[in-house]
Amino acid sequence: MIKIIVLIVALSVNSSQANPNTVIHMGMHLDNQQNLIQPDKYLLSQAIKSYRAGGHQTALSYFKKSSALGNAMAQRYVGLMHVNGLGTNKNYVTGYAWLKLAAHDNTPKNKQLRDQVYNLLTSIQKKQAQKVYEEINNNYGEIAALTRRDRWVRKQKMKMTGSRTGSLAFAPISFDTPHGNGIYNQMKSYVDDYDFGYVSSGEIVPKEDESKAKDK
Numbered sequence: 001m002i003k004i005i006v007l008i009v010a011l012s013v014n015s016s017q018a019n020p021n022t023v024i025h026m027g028m029h030l031d032n033q034q035n036l037i038q039p040d041k042y043l044l045s046q047a048i049k050s051y052r053a054g055g056h057q058t059a060l061s062y063f064k065k066s067s068a069l070g071n072a073m074a075q076r077y078v079g080l081m082h083v084n085g086l087g088t089n090k091n092y093v094t095g096y097a098w099l100k101l102a103a104h105d106n107t108p109k110n111k112q113l114r115d116q117v118y119n120l121l122t123s124i125q126k127k128q129a130q131k132v133y134e135e136i137n138n139n140y141g142e143i144a145a146l147t148r149r150d151r152w153v154r155k156q157k158m159k160m161t162g163s164r165t166g167s168l169a170f171a172p173i174s175f176d177t178p179h180g181n182g183i184y185n186q187m188k189s190y191v192d193d194y195d196f197g198y199v200s201s202g203e204i205v206p207k208e209d210e211s212k213a214k215d216k
Contacts, residue, residue: 028156036186039152040069047074056087067098069152070145070194075102076110083117092117093125097133101140146194153187 029037037045047062060081066074079098082091099114121129138144 038190040066040071040074043069044071044074047077051077056081058087060087064140067101067140068145069148070142072102072105072107072110075099075140076113079117080113092120093129094132096121096129097136100129100133101136104142146191149194150191153191156187157184 028039029042031037043062043066047059047066050056050062051059060078063074063077063081067078075098079095079102081087081095082098083095084090096114096117099110099117103110103114118126118129
């Protein structure tokens, strides 16, 4: 049985700094170096906190919100929670569909988990899983995630400028850093640097492999 174990969550973002008071007022979040925490990673951290506290349903909700912004780690968690019946009914079909979406990042771990669950499905379930995957991919896949990320950036730009176009011509001076418009550059990279689903923000290991990892 596959069990979720959180080992590391790295909330690293781009290096430009932003005015903390202004950013927090806009509903965004900063790390200890006062760099912008990208929304999917913030939601992922909230999900993991809830999971560790035993709030599986709340965790699943946060994981889905992070997944909607293209976080492959969160997509993996959603799949594994369905496989294990954590915060939802146990469902290998839905779990596989989410793991297949997470495997878009082509990392060995996501492909391994996808194939592992696939082998647990009956021939009928495999057909069902393909239909469920197509629906999930339409709602949470790369294009949908990129659209949401772009929409988030536009929304923040409107808060900064009061303009529908998001022009920085009238942006407050507090958004500027020695490196330029630091907060805007970080926001812009949220779309420009999106690698279609892959977000490197940690690692999980199946529980059955934990002892092997310790022995090494």
